[in-house]
Amino acid sequence: MASIKDVAREAGVSIATVSRMLANKGYISDDTRQKVQTAVDKLGYRPNRVAQRLREQQSRILALIVSDIQNPFFGQLCRAVENFAQKRGLCVFVCNTDEDSGREQHYLELMAQEQVAGIIISPSSKGSQQLEALQKSKIPVVTVDRRASDQFDSVLIDNTESAQKLTLRVLAGGYRRIAAIVGANSFTASERLSGIEAALATAGLKPHKILTTPAFEPEGQAAMESLLDDADPPDAVICSSALLATGAYRAIHQRNIQVPETLGFACFDDPPWATFIRPGLTVIQQPAALIGETAAELLMKRIEQPDRSPSLIRLQGKLIERGSLR
Amino acid sequence: MASIKDVAREAGVSIATVSRMLANKGYISDDTRQKVQTAVDKLGYRPNRVAQRLREQQSRILALIVSDIQNPFFGQLCRAVENFAQKRGLCVFVCNTDEDSGREQHYLELMAQEQVAGIIISPSSKGSQQLEALQKSKIPVVTVDRRASDQFDSVLIDNTESAQKLTLRVLAGGYRRIAAIVGANSFTASERLSGIEAALATAGLKPHKILTTPAFEPEGQAAMESLLDDADPPDAVICSSALLATGAYRAIHQRNIQVPETLGFACFDDPPWATFIRPGLTVIQQPAALIGETAAELLMKRIEQPDRSPSLIRLQGKLIERGSLR
DNA sequence: GTGAAAGCGCTAACAA
DNA sequence: TTGTTAGCGCTTTCAC
Numbered sequence: 001m002a003s004i005k006d007v008a009r010e011a012g013v014s015i016a017t018v019s020r021m022l023a024n025k026g027y028i029s030d031d032t033r034q035k036v037q038t039a040v041d042k043l044g045y046r047p048n049r050v051a052q053r054l055r056e057q058q059s060r061i062l063a064l065i066v067s068d069i070q071n072p073f074f075g076q077l078c079r080a081v082e083n084f085a086q087k088r089g090l091c092v093f094v095c096n097t098d099e100d101s102g103r104e105q106h107y108l109e110l111m112a113q114e115q116v117a118g119i120i121i122s123p124s125s126k127g128s129q130q131l132e133a134l135q136k137s138k139i140p141v142v143t144v145d146r147r148a149s150d151q152f153d154s155v156l157i158d159n160t161e162s163a164q165k166l167t168l169r170v171l172a173g174g175y176r177r178i179a180a181i182v183g184a185n186s187f188t189a190s191e192r193l194s195g196i197e198a199a200l201a202t203a204g205l206k207p208h209k210i211l212t213t214p215a216f217e218p219e220g221q222a223a224m225e226s227l228l229d230d231a232d233p234p235d236a237v238i239c240s241s242a243l244l245a246t247g248a249y250r251a252i253h254q255r256n257i258q259v260p261e262t263l264g265f266a267c268f269d270d271p272p273w274a275t276f277i278r279p280g281l282t283v284i285q286q287p288a289a290l291i292g293e294t295a296a297e298l299l300m301k302r303i304e305q306p307d308r309s310p311s312l313i314r315l316q317g318k319l320i321e322r323g324s325l326r
Numbered sequence: 327m328a329s330i331k332d333v334a335r336e337a338g339v340s341i342a343t344v345s346r347m348l349a350n351k352g353y354i355s356d357d358t359r360q361k362v363q364t365a366v367d368k369l370g371y372r373p374n375r376v377a378q379r380l381r382e383q384q385s386r387i388l389a390l391i392v393s394d395i396q397n398p399f400f401g402q403l404c405r406a407v408e409n410f411a412q413k414r415g416l417c418v419f420v421c422n423t424d425e426d427s428g429r430e431q432h433y434l435e436l437m438a439q440e441q442v443a444g445i446i447i448s449p450s451s452k453g454s455q456q457l458e459a460l461q462k463s464k465i466p467v468v469t470v471d472r473r474a475s476d477q478f479d480s481v482l483i484d485n486t487e488s489a490q491k492l493t494l495r496v497l498a499g500g501y502r503r504i505a506a507i508v509g510a511n512s513f514t515a516s517e518r519l520s521g522i523e524a525a526l527a528t529a530g531l532k533p534h535k536i537l538t539t540p541a542f543e544p545e546g547q548a549a550m551e552s553l554l555d556d557a558d559p560p561d562a563v564i565c566s567s568a569l570l571a572t573g574a575y576r577a578i579h580q581r582n583i584q585v586p587e588t589l590g591f592a593c594f595d596d597p598p599w600a601t602f603i604r605p606g607l608t609v610i611q612q613p614a615a616l617i618g619e620t621a622a623e624l625l626m627k628r629i630e631q632p633d634r635s636p637s638l639i640r641l642q643g644k645l646i647e648r649g650s651l652r
Numbered sequence: 653g654t655g656a657a658a659g660c661g662c663t664a665a666c667a668a
Numbered sequence: 669t670t671g672t673t674a675g676c677g678c679t680t681t682c683a684c
Contacts, residue, residue: 001438001441072396
């Protein structure tokens with residue numbers, strides 16, 4: 001690969017001139033500009049970003065660290081971040097942690113070594129280790145979907161309010177024995193749960209049952225099965241996330257239970273099958289793309305002004321009715 | 327951020343010694359090793375990968391360029407590539423092209439500037455521009471899902487054979503007026519179409535109708551609607567990809583058409599809603615994770631031996647029966 | 653065993 | 669308007 005030296009030699013000028021001309025900095029005579037351009041074209045020269053990065057101490061790389069890019073929510077988020085980056089000539093490292101704090105740690109470390117300009121992360125744990133690593137390396141960080149500490153910029157939805165909205169809708173359907181399946185050790189899930197409880201309280205109710213479980217599909221299915229097997233089963237179930245809902249709905253589906261008549265069902269997130277079942281799934285939809293875009297913008301702001309005080313942006317979850325509630 | 331200089335000063339040794347010790351190269355006395363380690367720990371030193379990269383001329387970064395990471399097939403593929411990379415301490419740039427050759431060009435260019443170690447790409451076009459760019463920059467390239475030229479290593483499924491297998495299954499259901507909705511300008515789609523035609527030919531049949539359309543959801547829906555509106559509608563439809571099938575099924579769903587009785591339906595890829603509809607969707611499933619892993623391995627081989635002749639690896643598509651065919 | 657020094661490709665301060 | 673040069677942080681010869 002041709003380097004700036006080759007171009008300089010070819011054009012009969014110094015490397016500084018080539019650099020200036022390419023960066024459009026300082027004055028360059030039309031004649032020289034011409035010569036350099038010709039040399040660049042002839043050699044197919046491309047500036048080496050690695051060298052630029054080392055020299056400029058500024059990387060033009062963003063890191064996105066999430067549990068799993070296959071999760072449609074994160075997929076959407078990723079696209080939004082990537083679109084943003086693309087417009088500005090940035091690149092994006094995508095890292096999946098599978099909610100494994102070891103993997104998270106590994107990537108945080110790696111991204112620090114890579115000198116990335118900033119990190120957008122959905123932190124898997126509130127573990128102090130991770131946090132320390134983030135703080136220590138002075139890399140700008142924005143957390144999404146979850147809040148790790150008030151030291152970082154964060155973009156999330158109004159989980160509690162959205163959960164209230166959804167729960168009120170369940171109550172409006174006449175359901176009274178309302179159970180919840182919620183993710184374990186999850187900031188988001190606990191915010192949502194408190195919204196559910198608050199809404200139920202306004203009707204003088206308590207949750208019929210609360211099942212707390214790791215937020216994966218099989219666990220969601222198992223949880224729903226145990227609810228259905230109960231001597232006193234619920235008449236409606238709310239799941240705190242798409243993966244849990246997917247498993248839960250599978251159980252409902254397999255047992256041929258009538259939704260919404262026998263059982264009301266609703267969840268957070270908008271899984272891809274939500275419109276393929278009958279009736280469709282009533283959900284709180286997160287504005288994933290907007291979250292991603294907002295996070296990216298916030299990150300750029302922090303990169304520019306490292307000392308601004310951290311902000312917390314809450315976006316609105318949207319209730320989408322499709323029929324899985326009476 | 328502490329640099330190797332700081333560590334050297336702190337430990338009272340030269341930077342060469344620190345470098346050697348960290349890379350575990352050459353002999354180092356236990357005493358020095360101790361001192362360096364202490365300094366490293368004290369300063370929280372992390373080697374700067376950007377500098378390493380410039381010096382070693384070897385980047386430890388892989389690029390993954392696909393149309394859309396939100397497509398579950400590419401999501402799975404991405405995870406497989408990322409898992410592979412993670413194990414080896416590599417990072418992955420993820421780039422989405424939306425099948426836009428301008429965007430593809432942009433990223434190819436950018437990845438060359440980034441000096442990535444290799445590129446895994448699902449090329450959106452056979453456009454010569456793109457190809458040239460790939461060839462010119464001597465970066466190792468593996469194409470997945472599609473073949474751009476026999477100059478590159480490729481990993482894909484046996485599209486034609488799989489299509490035959492699926493079509494024979496359709497025929498076995500007693501369907502005879504079999505239509506196909508296939509992606510336009512797509513290498514993969516045309517391979518699949520030829521398999522469909524070949525299988526039909528063995529039964530002395532021709533496709534009842536072939537609709538060629540950009541492989542997106544709305545187009546799939548429109549195509550299916552036009553088939554259903556036809557005076558002589560098909561009794562079975564095969565879609566060449568998940569996005570088309572998603573749109574197509576939406577049309578079927580909205581019109582309350584009986585599957586598999588009134589209409590047999592099958593497709594390539596395994597959309598997430600495949601098990602949520604009744605009956606489930608019969609598909610040719612691509613081993614996405616295996617494709618990703620294989621591609622990553624192939625890429626590493628080429629990085630190590632740039633001159634080995636390009637190989638084409640065909641993996642088997644898997645017929646999964648779920649009831650959408652009689 | 654260890655250190656000095658060159659150089660990866662680039663930008664920017666300073667000189668001319 | 670252009671060139672010379674230092675130096676970003678690192679690895680790797682080559683001396684000692």
